[in-house]
Amino acid sequence: MNVLVINAGSSSLKYQLLNTEAGQVYAKGNAERIGIDDSFIGHQEGDGEKEKLVVELPDHRTAIKHIFEILEKVDVPVDGIGHRVVQGGWYFPESAVVTDETLAEVREVAPLAPLHNYAEADVIEICRDLYPDLGNVIVPDTAFHYNMPEHAWRYALPRDVADGLHIRKYGAHGTSHRYIWKAASEFTNGACHKLVSCHLGSGASLCAIDGGKSMDTTMGLTPLDGLIMGTRTGTVDPATVFYLQRVGGYTVDEVDTMMNKQSGLLALSGVSSDSRDIEEAAEAGDKNCQMAMDMFCYRCAQLILEMAQSMEGWDTMAFSAGIGENSDVIRAGVCEKLAWMGVKIDPELNKVRSGDVRRISTPDSKIDVLVVPTNEELMIALDVEDLLGDK
Numbered sequence: 262m263n264v265l266v267i268n269a270g271s272s273s274l275k276y277q278l279l280n281t282e283a284g285q286v287y288a289k290g291n292a293e294r295i296g297i298d299d300s301f302i303g304h305q306e307g308d309g310e311k312e313k314l315v316v317e318l319p320d321h322r323t324a325i326k327h328i329f330e331i332l333e334k335v336d337v338p339v340d341g342i343g344h345r346v347v348q349g350g351w352y353f354p355e356s357a358v359v360t361d362e363t364l365a366e367v368r369e370v371a372p373l374a375p376l377h378n379y380a381e382a383d384v385i386e387i388c389r390d391l392y393p394d395l396g397n398v399i400v401p402d403t404a405f406h407y408n409m410p411e412h413a414w415r416y417a418l419p420r421d422v423a424d425g426l427h428i429r430k431y432g433a434h435g436t437s438h439r440y441i442w443k444a445a446s447e448f449t450n451g452a453c454h455k456l457v458s459c460h461l462g463s464g465a466s467l468c469a470i471d472g473g474k475s476m477d478t479t480m481g482l483t484p485l486d487g488l489i490m491g492t493r494t495g496t497v498d499p500a501t502v503f504y505l506q507r508v509g510g511y512t513v514d515e516v517d518t519m520m521n522k523q524s525g526l527l528a529l530s531g532v533s534s535d536s537r538d539i540e541e542a543a544e545a546g547d548k549n550c551q552m553a554m555d556m557f558c559y560r561c562a563q564l565i566l567e568m569a570q571s572m573e574g575w576d577t578m579a580f581s582a583g584i585g586e587n588s589d590v591i592r593a594g595v596c597e598k599l600a601w602m603g604v605k606i607d608p609e610l611n612k613v614r615s616g617d618v619r620r621i622s623t624p625d626s627k628i629d630v631l632v633v634p635t636n637e638e639l640m641i642a643l644d645v646e647d648l649l650g651d652k
């Protein structure tokens with residue numbers, strides 16, 4: 262089946278056209294600065310050169326029309342569309358076919374992720390309207406965590422308040438963690454039972470996966486919780502929020518922006534939110550950058566053990582996403598802090614650069630340590646195939 266995977270943001274839209282049987286990517290790209298000036302579409306066919314098409318994109322509708330026009334030239338029929346949805350809230354324990362009802366549900370839970378869900382729902386509606394013959398599927402990032410045990414998802418708030426407002430741990434990156442489990446199981450021929458999946462990108466989260474089920478994860482009500490991220494704080498004492506307002510004089514919106522966009526590695530390093538820049542500066546002796554990297558690894562190792570505890574054991578850990586797949590320095594830093602637990606990696610294997618799943622632990626390591634390039638788009642496409650049937 263040929264599936265168009267769409268990942269819509271408020272002013273951008275990423276797309277990928279791929280085949281579910283072969284995993285082949287026919288084309289991919291991104292529409293940027295939608296509704297702003299200087300909009301463009303970056304488009305790439307197969308392994309070809311990326312081209313930049315300067316086009317006016319006043320809204321998402323225009324962007325989608327352009328993308329379909331560009332894809333016509335690829336000459337691969339689109340059989341169905343999969344939509345990444347950031348927040349599935351209390352409605353989606355798994356992916357679902359788009360209907361009036363499921364679309365309304367994506368909008369109903371949007372206050373939990375206002376920057377994403379409204380745009381995603383709009384894009385789904387536009388796709389249904391423009392291409393009524395194509396089926397659409399909602400793939401929420403939270404679905405994988407929906408059935409975590411209650412002791413993992415419930416917050417110790419007054420029950421009526423928490424339940425009335427649907428406040429709980431929803432987690433995120435679920436589609437990626439689900440793919441990482443699948444790839445790790447295949448790579449180890451089923452020897453992986455209790456996996457700590459480490460999705461370390463500009464957004465970062467860990468997931469405890471026992472026999473394919475999410476048992477706990479580090480992101481919470483929103484993707485702000487847990488690990489230190491590119492520009493997000495990760496976990497801080499919640500009272501920091503009141504203190505910033507009462508004593509610091511910041512408004513709610515200012516605190517929101519500060520904690521989501523001006524914190525994390527960016528704030529700690531004072532240099533960049535990108536771990537490549539930080540690694541470079543740390544190597545050149547920048548103390549703040551060295552501290553930023555050390556803190557990132559410290560929190561990561563600490564929360565890996567929290568995830569292991571939630572499964573009462575672990576046999577495998579997998580590094581994934583931009584930092585996890587590419588930074589041997591961060592992988593080494595995290596594993597070094599876990600050495601007392603018997604985690605041991607081979608420095609040479611750790612340095613290997615590859616797009617394949619690979620093992621970096623030594624044969625005598627107590628924990629199997631893997632690097633798993635994530636593939637959320639393939640996972641989304643497979644869900645579309647599951648729900649809409651092969652064509």
Ligand code: AMP
Pocket residue numbers: 461462463464491534535536537582583584587588
């Ligand atoms: P993602 O959100 O998964 O796309 O990850 C993006 C982040 O991965 C970037 O902000 C970088 O910090 C990091 N990254 C990507 N490539 C590399 C690399 N070669 N070495 C170190 N970090 C990298």
